[in-house]
Amino acid sequence: xxxxxxxxxxxxxxxxxxxxxxxxxxxxxxxxxxxxxxxxxxxxxxxxxxxxxxxxxxxxxxxxxxxxxxxxxxxxxxxxxxxxxxxxxxxxxxxxxxxxxxxxxxxxxxxxxxxxxxxxxxxxxxxxxxxxxxxxxxxxxxxxxxxxxxxxxxxxxxxxxxxxxxxxxxxxxxxxxxxxxxxxxxxxxxxxxxxxxxxxxxxxxxxxxxxxxxxxxxxxxxxxxxxxxxxxxxxxxxxxxxxxxxxxxxxxxxxxxxxxxxxxxxxxxxxxxxxxxxxxxxxxxxxxxxxxxxxxxxxxxxxxxxxxxxxxxxxxxxxxxxxxxxxxxxxxxxxxxxxxxxxxxxxxxxxxxxxxxxxxxxxxxxxxxxxxxxxxxxxxxxxxxxxxxxxxxxxxxxxxxxxxxxxxxxxxxxxxxxxxxxxxxxxxxxxxxxxxxxxxxxxxxxxxxxxxxxxxxxxxxxxxxxxxxx
Numbered sequence: 001x002x003x004x005x006x007x008x009x010x011x012x013x014x015x016x017x018x019x020x021x022x023x024x025x026x027x028x029x030x031x032x033x034x035x036x037x038x039x040x041x042x043x044x045x046x047x048x049x050x051x052x053x054x055x056x057x058x059x060x061x062x063x064x065x066x067x068x069x070x071x072x073x074x075x076x077x078x079x080x081x082x083x084x085x086x087x088x089x090x091x092x093x094x095x096x097x098x099x100x101x102x103x104x105x106x107x108x109x110x111x112x113x114x115x116x117x118x119x120x121x122x123x124x125x126x127x128x129x130x131x132x133x134x135x136x137x138x139x140x141x142x143x144x145x146x147x148x149x150x151x152x153x154x155x156x157x158x159x160x161x162x163x164x165x166x167x168x169x170x171x172x173x174x175x176x177x178x179x180x181x182x183x184x185x186x187x188x189x190x191x192x193x194x195x196x197x198x199x200x201x202x203x204x205x206x207x208x209x210x211x212x213x214x215x216x217x218x219x220x221x222x223x224x225x226x227x228x229x230x231x232x233x234x235x236x237x238x239x240x241x242x243x244x245x246x247x248x249x250x251x252x253x254x255x256x257x258x259x260x261x262x263x264x265x266x267x268x269x270x271x272x273x274x275x276x277x278x279x280x281x282x283x284x285x286x287x288x289x290x291x292x293x294x295x296x297x298x299x300x301x302x303x304x305x306x307x308x309x310x311x312x313x314x315x316x317x318x319x320x321x322x323x324x325x326x327x328x329x330x331x332x333x334x335x336x337x338x339x340x341x342x343x344x345x346x347x348x349x350x351x352x353x354x355x356x357x358x359x360x361x362x363x364x365x366x367x368x369x370x371x372x373x374x375x376x377x378x379x380x381x382x383x384x385x386x387x388x389x390x391x392x393x394x395x396x397x398x399x400x401x402x403x404x405x406x407x408x409x410x411x412x413x414x415x416x417x418x419x420x421x422x423x424x425x426x427x428x429x430x431x432x433x434x435x436x437x438x439x440x441x442x443x444x445x446x447x448x449x450x451x452x453x454x455x456x457x458x459x460x461x462x463x464x465x466x467x468x469x470x
Contacts, residue, residue, distance in 0.1 A: 026088040027088075029087070029088040030052070030081075030084045030087075030088050031043070033084035034080060034084040035047075037083070038077055038080055042077075046069055046072055047062075049065045049069075050064050051064075055085075055089045055092055059092070059094045060085050060089065060092050060094070060095040061095070061098060062081075062095060062096070063098050063099075064098070064100070066099060066158055067099050067158065068155050068158045069099075070097045070099050071150055071154045072151055073097050125189070125192060125193055129185075129189050132200045133203055133235075134185045134192075134202050138181070138182045138183075138186050138189065139186050139189055140157060140160075143179060144307045144310055145303075146299050146300055146302065146303025146306070147300055147303070148297040148299045149178075149296050152172060152183060155172075157190075159187055159265060160186070162265075167291055167292040168260060169265075169287070169290070169291040169292075170267045170291060171268050171274060171288050171293040171294070172184065172268070172270075172294055172296065173271065173272055173273050173293065173295055174295050175271060175296075175334060175422060176336070177333075177337060178298065180296055181237055181269065184235050185235075187233075188200045188202050188233065191265075198233060199232045201233070201235065202237070205241040208228075208236065208248070211224060212247070212248055216247075233267070234255075234259055234264070236269070239270050239288070242280055242284070243277055243280050244279040252284070253283065256287055257287070268288060273293065273425075273441070276448075278448075297422060297424050298332060298422040299335060301332075304331070304338055308324045308328060308338070308342055309324070312342070312346070318355075319342075319346065319356065320355060320356070320357075323356055323357070323358055327341055331369075333422065337372075345361055345365070348360075348364055377420040377421055379413075379423060379427075382416045382417050382464075382468060383397040383431075383432075385467055386410075386413040386416065387409070389409075392405065397410055397432060398433035399433060400433065410443070411443035411447055412461060412464075414428055414432060414439075414443035414444065415444045415461075416461070416468070417431070417440075418440065420468060
Protein backbone atom coordinates (compact mmCIF):
# COMPACT_ATOMS: atom_id res chain seq x y z
CA UNK A 1 0.00 0.00 0.00
CA UNK A 2 1.38 3.36 -0.97
CA UNK A 3 1.80 5.63 2.05
CA UNK A 4 0.62 8.48 -0.11
CA UNK A 5 -2.73 6.78 -0.76
CA UNK A 6 -5.42 9.43 -0.56
CA UNK A 7 -7.79 9.52 2.39
CA UNK A 8 -11.49 9.31 1.48
CA UNK A 9 -13.78 12.17 2.38
CA UNK A 10 -15.25 12.15 5.88
CA UNK A 11 -18.75 11.19 4.75
CA UNK A 12 -17.45 8.28 2.68
CA UNK A 13 -15.30 6.99 5.50
CA UNK A 14 -18.11 7.23 8.03
CA UNK A 15 -20.44 5.38 5.66
CA UNK A 16 -17.83 2.67 5.02
CA UNK A 17 -16.86 2.19 8.64
CA UNK A 18 -20.35 2.45 10.12
CA UNK A 19 -21.14 -0.80 8.30
CA UNK A 20 -23.63 -3.40 9.41
CA UNK A 21 -23.74 -5.46 12.57
CA UNK A 22 -22.59 -8.32 10.32
CA UNK A 23 -19.32 -6.47 9.54
CA UNK A 24 -18.86 -5.54 13.20
CA UNK A 25 -19.22 -9.21 14.09
CA UNK A 26 -16.58 -10.06 11.53
CA UNK A 27 -14.18 -7.54 13.05
CA UNK A 28 -14.71 -9.07 16.48
CA UNK A 29 -13.76 -12.47 15.05
CA UNK A 30 -10.70 -10.99 13.27
CA UNK A 31 -9.62 -9.08 16.39
CA UNK A 32 -9.90 -12.17 18.60
CA UNK A 33 -7.85 -14.31 16.20
CA UNK A 34 -5.27 -11.58 15.64
CA UNK A 35 -4.88 -10.87 19.36
CA UNK A 36 -4.26 -14.56 19.94
CA UNK A 37 -1.63 -14.83 17.20
CA UNK A 38 0.40 -11.67 17.92
CA UNK A 39 -0.32 -11.23 21.64
CA UNK A 40 -2.70 -8.96 23.51
CA UNK A 41 -0.17 -6.18 24.17
CA UNK A 42 0.92 -5.96 20.53
CA UNK A 43 -2.70 -6.03 19.36
CA UNK A 44 -3.68 -3.22 21.73
CA UNK A 45 -0.73 -1.05 20.72
CA UNK A 46 -1.08 -1.40 16.94
CA UNK A 47 -4.74 -2.34 16.37
CA UNK A 48 -6.46 -0.88 19.43
CA UNK A 49 -7.34 2.35 17.60
CA UNK A 50 -7.87 0.70 14.19
CA UNK A 51 -11.24 0.80 12.44
CA UNK A 52 -12.51 -1.97 10.17
CA UNK A 53 -13.72 -0.70 6.80
CA UNK A 54 -15.31 -3.91 5.59
CA UNK A 55 -14.65 -5.96 2.45
CA UNK A 56 -15.37 -5.17 -1.17
CA UNK A 57 -14.42 -7.38 -4.15
CA UNK A 58 -12.19 -9.51 -1.98
CA UNK A 59 -10.26 -6.51 -0.59
CA UNK A 60 -10.49 -5.56 3.08
CA UNK A 61 -9.70 -2.13 4.47
CA UNK A 62 -8.43 -1.08 7.88
CA UNK A 63 -8.08 2.56 8.94
CA UNK A 64 -5.30 3.41 11.39
CA UNK A 65 -4.61 6.69 13.21
CA UNK A 66 -1.09 7.34 11.95
CA UNK A 67 1.59 6.53 9.40
CA UNK A 68 3.69 4.77 12.03
CA UNK A 69 0.86 2.26 12.65
CA UNK A 70 0.62 1.69 8.92
CA UNK A 71 4.35 1.06 8.45
CA UNK A 72 4.62 -1.21 11.49
CA UNK A 73 1.56 -3.31 10.60
CA UNK A 74 2.61 -3.67 6.97
CA UNK A 75 6.14 -4.64 8.01
CA UNK A 76 5.33 -7.05 10.83
CA UNK A 77 1.72 -8.26 10.92
CA UNK A 78 0.29 -8.46 7.39
CA UNK A 79 0.42 -12.27 7.16
CA UNK A 80 -1.25 -12.72 10.57
CA UNK A 81 -3.83 -10.05 9.71
CA UNK A 82 -4.64 -11.57 6.33
CA UNK A 83 -4.96 -15.05 7.82
CA UNK A 84 -7.29 -13.83 10.61
CA UNK A 85 -9.40 -11.81 8.17
CA UNK A 86 -9.67 -14.61 5.61
CA UNK A 87 -11.04 -16.89 8.34
CA UNK A 88 -13.88 -14.41 8.92
CA UNK A 89 -14.39 -13.36 5.29
CA UNK A 90 -14.40 -16.10 2.68
CA UNK A 91 -12.78 -14.97 -0.55
CA UNK A 92 -10.77 -12.14 1.01
CA UNK A 93 -7.29 -12.03 -0.55
CA UNK A 94 -5.94 -8.57 0.18
CA UNK A 95 -6.01 -5.96 2.95
CA UNK A 96 -5.12 -2.28 2.64
CA UNK A 97 -3.95 -0.26 5.62
CA UNK A 98 -4.99 3.37 5.23
CA UNK A 99 -3.98 6.31 7.40
CA UNK A 100 -6.94 8.41 8.49
CA UNK A 101 -7.37 11.12 11.07
CA UNK A 102 -9.40 10.17 14.14
CA UNK A 103 -12.35 12.22 15.30
CA UNK A 104 -12.78 13.03 18.97
CA UNK A 105 -16.11 11.22 19.13
CA UNK A 106 -15.61 7.53 18.82
CA UNK A 107 -12.68 6.89 16.53
CA UNK A 108 -14.49 7.16 13.17
CA UNK A 109 -11.96 8.11 10.49
CA UNK A 110 -12.51 11.57 9.12
CA UNK A 111 -10.81 13.82 6.64
CA UNK A 112 -8.03 15.86 8.14
CA UNK A 113 -8.82 19.53 8.45
CA UNK A 114 -6.13 21.86 7.23
CA UNK A 115 -4.37 23.67 10.05
CA UNK A 116 -2.65 26.99 9.73
CA UNK A 117 0.56 27.13 11.73
CA UNK A 118 2.80 30.06 12.33
CA UNK A 119 6.12 28.50 11.41
CA UNK A 120 9.54 29.88 12.23
CA UNK A 121 11.49 31.50 9.35
CA UNK A 122 14.52 29.55 8.12
CA UNK A 123 17.29 31.87 9.37
CA UNK A 124 15.74 32.24 12.81
CA UNK A 125 15.10 28.49 12.92
CA UNK A 126 18.78 27.73 12.38
CA UNK A 127 19.76 30.10 15.20
CA UNK A 128 17.22 28.55 17.57
CA UNK A 129 18.37 25.05 16.58
CA UNK A 130 22.00 25.89 17.35
CA UNK A 131 20.99 27.45 20.68
CA UNK A 132 19.16 24.21 21.55
CA UNK A 133 22.31 22.19 20.79
CA UNK A 134 21.06 20.95 17.40
CA UNK A 135 22.89 20.68 14.09
CA UNK A 136 20.71 22.62 11.57
CA UNK A 137 21.92 20.43 8.69
CA UNK A 138 20.36 17.29 10.23
CA UNK A 139 16.83 17.37 8.81
CA UNK A 140 14.24 14.82 7.74
CA UNK A 141 14.64 16.02 4.16
CA UNK A 142 18.30 15.04 3.89
CA UNK A 143 17.94 11.70 5.68
CA UNK A 144 17.90 8.88 3.11
CA UNK A 145 15.17 6.43 4.09
CA UNK A 146 15.55 2.72 3.30
CA UNK A 147 14.11 -0.54 4.51
CA UNK A 148 16.59 -0.42 7.39
CA UNK A 149 15.20 2.88 8.70
CA UNK A 150 11.64 3.24 7.41
CA UNK A 151 9.92 2.52 10.71
CA UNK A 152 12.34 4.60 12.80
CA UNK A 153 11.98 7.53 10.38
CA UNK A 154 8.17 7.32 10.49
CA UNK A 155 8.23 7.20 14.30
CA UNK A 156 10.47 10.27 14.49
CA UNK A 157 8.27 12.22 12.08
CA UNK A 158 5.21 11.26 14.13
CA UNK A 159 6.87 12.54 17.33
CA UNK A 160 7.92 15.78 15.61
CA UNK A 161 4.36 16.30 14.34
CA UNK A 162 2.96 15.33 17.77
CA UNK A 163 0.60 12.82 16.17
CA UNK A 164 0.46 10.56 19.21
CA UNK A 165 1.17 10.68 22.94
CA UNK A 166 1.92 6.93 22.85
CA UNK A 167 5.50 7.42 21.61
CA UNK A 168 6.86 8.88 24.83
CA UNK A 169 9.62 8.18 25.46
CA UNK A 170 10.85 7.41 21.97
CA UNK A 171 13.86 5.09 22.30
CA UNK A 172 16.03 4.88 19.15
CA UNK A 173 18.71 2.19 19.16
CA UNK A 174 21.19 0.82 16.66
CA UNK A 175 24.90 0.56 15.94
CA UNK A 176 27.28 3.46 15.54
CA UNK A 177 26.97 5.60 12.42
CA UNK A 178 23.49 4.49 11.35
CA UNK A 179 21.69 7.84 11.77
CA UNK A 180 20.36 7.90 15.36
CA UNK A 181 21.76 11.35 16.07
CA UNK A 182 20.64 12.65 12.68
CA UNK A 183 17.02 11.61 13.36
CA UNK A 184 17.12 13.01 16.89
CA UNK A 185 18.33 16.40 15.64
CA UNK A 186 15.71 16.30 12.88
CA UNK A 187 12.97 15.80 15.50
CA UNK A 188 14.18 18.81 17.48
CA UNK A 189 14.47 21.05 14.42
CA UNK A 190 11.05 20.07 13.08
CA UNK A 191 9.42 20.71 16.47
CA UNK A 192 10.98 24.18 16.58
CA UNK A 193 9.75 24.86 13.04
CA UNK A 194 6.19 23.82 13.85
CA UNK A 195 6.03 25.21 17.38
CA UNK A 196 8.46 28.14 17.76
CA UNK A 197 7.50 28.67 21.40
CA UNK A 198 8.59 25.11 22.31
CA UNK A 199 11.64 24.72 24.59
CA UNK A 200 13.83 22.03 23.00
CA UNK A 201 17.09 20.84 24.58
CA UNK A 202 19.54 18.40 23.01
CA UNK A 203 22.59 17.04 24.83
CA UNK A 204 24.68 13.91 25.07
CA UNK A 205 24.48 11.66 28.08
CA UNK A 206 28.12 12.50 28.82
CA UNK A 207 27.29 16.22 28.93
CA UNK A 208 24.32 15.56 31.22
CA UNK A 209 26.60 13.65 33.61
CA UNK A 210 29.37 16.27 33.51
CA UNK A 211 26.95 19.13 34.12
CA UNK A 212 25.36 17.22 37.00
CA UNK A 213 28.78 16.70 38.64
CA UNK A 214 29.64 20.38 38.12
CA UNK A 215 26.29 21.43 39.62
CA UNK A 216 27.01 19.36 42.74
CA UNK A 217 30.49 20.88 43.02
CA UNK A 218 29.16 24.45 42.74
CA UNK A 219 26.04 23.87 44.83
CA UNK A 220 23.78 24.68 41.86
CA UNK A 221 21.65 21.54 41.73
CA UNK A 222 18.38 23.48 41.72
CA UNK A 223 19.49 25.52 38.72
CA UNK A 224 20.52 22.31 36.92
CA UNK A 225 17.17 20.68 37.66
CA UNK A 226 15.13 23.71 36.57
CA UNK A 227 16.97 23.81 33.24
CA UNK A 228 16.20 20.25 32.22
CA UNK A 229 12.94 19.58 34.03
CA UNK A 230 11.31 22.66 32.55
CA UNK A 231 12.03 21.66 28.94
CA UNK A 232 9.17 20.80 26.57
CA UNK A 233 11.30 18.37 24.59
CA UNK A 234 14.44 16.69 25.96
CA UNK A 235 16.71 14.85 23.52
CA UNK A 236 19.38 12.66 25.18
CA UNK A 237 22.04 10.99 23.00
CA UNK A 238 23.97 7.80 23.90
CA UNK A 239 22.13 6.97 27.10
CA UNK A 240 24.20 3.77 27.48
CA UNK A 241 26.92 5.96 29.04
CA UNK A 242 24.78 6.23 32.18
CA UNK A 243 25.91 2.67 32.96
CA UNK A 244 27.69 2.44 36.31
CA UNK A 245 27.02 6.10 37.27
CA UNK A 246 24.62 5.63 40.17
CA UNK A 247 24.06 9.27 41.19
CA UNK A 248 23.66 10.39 37.57
CA UNK A 249 21.13 7.60 37.04
CA UNK A 250 19.19 8.76 40.10
CA UNK A 251 19.10 12.34 38.81
CA UNK A 252 18.16 11.28 35.31
CA UNK A 253 15.41 9.03 36.68
CA UNK A 254 13.74 11.96 38.47
CA UNK A 255 14.21 14.30 35.51
CA UNK A 256 12.71 11.66 33.22
CA UNK A 257 9.70 11.13 35.50
CA UNK A 258 9.07 14.86 35.88
CA UNK A 259 8.98 15.34 32.11
CA UNK A 260 6.74 12.33 31.45
CA UNK A 261 4.36 13.31 34.25
CA UNK A 262 4.06 16.72 32.59
CA UNK A 263 3.50 15.04 29.19
CA UNK A 264 6.67 16.58 27.81
CA UNK A 265 8.43 14.61 25.08
CA UNK A 266 11.60 12.64 25.78
CA UNK A 267 13.70 11.09 22.99
CA UNK A 268 16.64 8.81 23.82
CA UNK A 269 19.25 7.08 21.70
CA UNK A 270 21.43 4.09 22.56
CA UNK A 271 23.78 1.75 20.74
CA UNK A 272 21.75 -1.25 21.98
CA UNK A 273 18.22 -2.12 23.17
CA UNK A 274 17.36 -0.91 26.67
CA UNK A 275 17.26 -4.45 28.06
CA UNK A 276 20.88 -5.01 26.97
CA UNK A 277 22.40 -1.96 28.69
CA UNK A 278 24.41 -3.29 31.61
CA UNK A 279 24.84 -1.61 35.01
CA UNK A 280 21.69 0.50 34.75
CA UNK A 281 18.94 0.31 37.36
CA UNK A 282 15.96 -1.87 36.35
CA UNK A 283 13.54 0.97 37.10
CA UNK A 284 15.27 3.12 34.46
CA UNK A 285 15.19 0.28 31.93
CA UNK A 286 11.45 -0.16 32.54
CA UNK A 287 10.94 3.59 31.94
CA UNK A 288 12.86 3.39 28.67
CA UNK A 289 10.67 0.50 27.56
CA UNK A 290 7.32 2.09 28.48
CA UNK A 291 7.08 4.10 25.25
CA UNK A 292 8.09 3.16 21.71
CA UNK A 293 11.44 1.57 20.83
CA UNK A 294 12.65 1.66 17.21
CA UNK A 295 15.78 0.15 15.71
CA UNK A 296 18.10 1.42 12.99
CA UNK A 297 19.86 -1.33 11.04
CA UNK A 298 22.73 -1.17 8.55
CA UNK A 299 21.46 0.07 5.16
CA UNK A 300 20.92 -2.29 2.24
CA UNK A 301 22.98 -1.75 -0.90
CA UNK A 302 20.20 0.23 -2.65
CA UNK A 303 20.06 2.64 0.28
CA UNK A 304 23.85 2.92 0.39
CA UNK A 305 23.93 3.86 -3.31
CA UNK A 306 21.16 6.43 -2.73
CA UNK A 307 23.16 7.95 0.14
CA UNK A 308 26.26 8.24 -2.06
CA UNK A 309 24.26 9.89 -4.86
CA UNK A 310 22.76 12.39 -2.43
CA UNK A 311 26.17 13.28 -1.02
CA UNK A 312 27.89 13.87 -4.36
CA UNK A 313 24.92 16.03 -5.40
CA UNK A 314 25.31 18.09 -2.20
CA UNK A 315 29.09 18.40 -2.65
CA UNK A 316 28.77 19.08 -6.41
CA UNK A 317 31.43 16.53 -7.34
CA UNK A 318 31.45 14.02 -10.18
CA UNK A 319 32.35 10.40 -9.44
CA UNK A 320 31.98 7.47 -11.81
CA UNK A 321 28.97 5.20 -11.20
CA UNK A 322 31.21 2.11 -11.05
CA UNK A 323 33.19 3.70 -8.22
CA UNK A 324 29.97 4.47 -6.30
CA UNK A 325 28.82 0.88 -6.74
CA UNK A 326 32.22 -0.37 -5.53
CA UNK A 327 31.97 1.82 -2.39
CA UNK A 328 28.42 0.64 -1.69
CA UNK A 329 29.43 -3.01 -2.02
CA UNK A 330 32.56 -2.75 0.12
CA UNK A 331 31.48 -0.38 2.94
CA UNK A 332 28.44 -2.00 4.53
CA UNK A 333 28.65 -1.57 8.31
CA UNK A 334 27.44 2.01 8.75
CA UNK A 335 26.66 5.26 7.00
CA UNK A 336 29.38 7.28 8.72
CA UNK A 337 32.12 5.01 7.38
CA UNK A 338 30.52 5.07 3.93
CA UNK A 339 30.54 8.88 3.91
CA UNK A 340 34.12 8.90 5.22
CA UNK A 341 35.21 6.66 2.34
CA UNK A 342 33.43 8.94 -0.14
CA UNK A 343 35.14 12.02 1.33
CA UNK A 344 38.54 10.40 0.78
CA UNK A 345 37.72 9.49 -2.82
CA UNK A 346 36.18 12.89 -3.61
CA UNK A 347 39.15 14.75 -2.06
CA UNK A 348 41.65 12.72 -4.09
CA UNK A 349 39.67 13.30 -7.30
CA UNK A 350 39.57 17.03 -6.61
CA UNK A 351 43.29 17.35 -5.78
CA UNK A 352 44.46 15.06 -8.57
CA UNK A 353 42.18 16.73 -11.10
CA UNK A 354 41.33 13.42 -12.74
CA UNK A 355 38.62 10.78 -12.69
CA UNK A 356 39.20 7.96 -10.20
CA UNK A 357 39.18 4.31 -11.27
CA UNK A 358 37.94 1.39 -9.19
CA UNK A 359 41.51 0.09 -8.95
CA UNK A 360 42.71 3.43 -7.58
CA UNK A 361 39.84 3.55 -5.07
CA UNK A 362 40.69 0.04 -3.91
CA UNK A 363 44.20 1.23 -3.14
CA UNK A 364 43.00 4.47 -1.49
CA UNK A 365 40.57 2.63 0.79
CA UNK A 366 42.54 -0.50 1.60
CA UNK A 367 42.30 0.19 5.37
CA UNK A 368 38.50 0.69 5.15
CA UNK A 369 38.08 -2.47 3.11
CA UNK A 370 40.26 -4.62 5.36
CA UNK A 371 38.40 -3.49 8.47
CA UNK A 372 35.02 -4.07 6.84
CA UNK A 373 36.05 -7.60 5.85
CA UNK A 374 37.05 -8.37 9.43
CA UNK A 375 33.59 -7.31 10.66
CA UNK A 376 31.61 -9.81 8.61
CA UNK A 377 30.39 -12.34 11.17
CA UNK A 378 27.23 -14.18 10.08
CA UNK A 379 24.46 -15.94 11.96
CA UNK A 380 25.22 -19.12 10.02
CA UNK A 381 28.86 -18.97 11.12
CA UNK A 382 27.82 -18.40 14.74
CA UNK A 383 25.46 -21.37 14.67
CA UNK A 384 28.20 -23.63 13.31
CA UNK A 385 30.78 -22.45 15.86
CA UNK A 386 28.41 -22.88 18.82
CA UNK A 387 27.21 -26.28 17.61
CA UNK A 388 30.82 -27.43 17.32
CA UNK A 389 31.77 -26.05 20.76
CA UNK A 390 28.82 -27.68 22.52
CA UNK A 391 28.99 -30.91 20.47
CA UNK A 392 25.46 -30.71 19.09
CA UNK A 393 23.89 -31.11 15.67
CA UNK A 394 23.67 -27.95 13.55
CA UNK A 395 20.05 -28.90 12.76
CA UNK A 396 19.16 -28.45 16.44
CA UNK A 397 19.80 -24.72 16.11
CA UNK A 398 16.53 -24.41 14.22
CA UNK A 399 14.65 -27.37 15.72
CA UNK A 400 11.86 -27.20 18.30
CA UNK A 401 13.66 -29.54 20.70
CA UNK A 402 14.07 -27.99 24.14
CA UNK A 403 16.29 -30.13 26.42
CA UNK A 404 18.83 -27.98 28.29
CA UNK A 405 21.73 -29.47 26.33
CA UNK A 406 20.21 -27.96 23.16
CA UNK A 407 18.20 -24.97 24.38
CA UNK A 408 21.01 -23.17 26.21
CA UNK A 409 23.64 -23.43 23.41
CA UNK A 410 20.92 -22.18 21.04
CA UNK A 411 20.38 -19.21 23.38
CA UNK A 412 24.13 -18.54 23.37
CA UNK A 413 24.06 -18.53 19.57
CA UNK A 414 21.20 -15.99 19.64
CA UNK A 415 23.12 -13.88 22.16
CA UNK A 416 26.23 -13.88 19.95
CA UNK A 417 24.13 -13.14 16.85
CA UNK A 418 22.73 -10.09 18.62
CA UNK A 419 26.18 -8.85 19.64
CA UNK A 420 28.30 -9.73 16.61
CA UNK A 421 26.01 -9.17 13.63
CA UNK A 422 23.91 -6.27 12.39
CA UNK A 423 20.79 -8.41 12.01
CA UNK A 424 17.59 -7.27 13.69
CA UNK A 425 15.87 -9.26 16.45
CA UNK A 426 13.25 -10.40 13.93
CA UNK A 427 15.91 -11.59 11.45
CA UNK A 428 17.77 -13.46 14.20
CA UNK A 429 14.57 -15.18 15.32
CA UNK A 430 13.80 -16.20 11.74
CA UNK A 431 17.28 -17.74 11.42
CA UNK A 432 16.61 -19.93 14.46
CA UNK A 433 13.60 -21.79 13.11
CA UNK A 434 11.15 -18.91 12.77
CA UNK A 435 11.17 -17.83 16.41
CA UNK A 436 9.88 -14.37 17.31
CA UNK A 437 11.91 -11.40 18.54
CA UNK A 438 10.67 -11.94 22.11
CA UNK A 439 12.40 -15.33 22.17
CA UNK A 440 15.67 -13.68 21.12
CA UNK A 441 15.37 -11.04 23.86
CA UNK A 442 14.65 -13.79 26.43
CA UNK A 443 17.70 -15.75 25.20
CA UNK A 444 19.98 -12.73 25.58
CA UNK A 445 18.71 -12.04 29.11
CA UNK A 446 19.17 -15.72 30.02
CA UNK A 447 22.79 -15.75 28.84
CA UNK A 448 23.60 -12.48 30.63
CA UNK A 449 22.13 -13.96 33.82
CA UNK A 450 24.12 -17.20 33.46
CA UNK A 451 27.36 -15.30 32.82
CA UNK A 452 27.11 -13.98 36.37
CA UNK A 453 26.43 -17.44 37.80
CA UNK A 454 28.85 -19.59 35.79
CA UNK A 455 32.49 -18.37 36.03
CA UNK A 456 33.72 -20.53 33.14
CA UNK A 457 30.94 -19.56 30.72
CA UNK A 458 32.35 -16.13 29.86
CA UNK A 459 35.71 -17.60 28.87
CA UNK A 460 33.96 -20.23 26.72
CA UNK A 461 31.91 -17.59 24.89
CA UNK A 462 34.98 -15.39 24.41
CA UNK A 463 36.79 -18.31 22.74
CA UNK A 464 33.86 -18.69 20.32
CA UNK A 465 34.01 -14.94 19.57
CA UNK A 466 37.75 -15.10 18.88
CA UNK A 467 37.22 -18.06 16.57
CA UNK A 468 34.50 -16.18 14.66
CA UNK A 469 36.55 -13.00 14.32
CA UNK A 470 39.48 -14.98 12.87
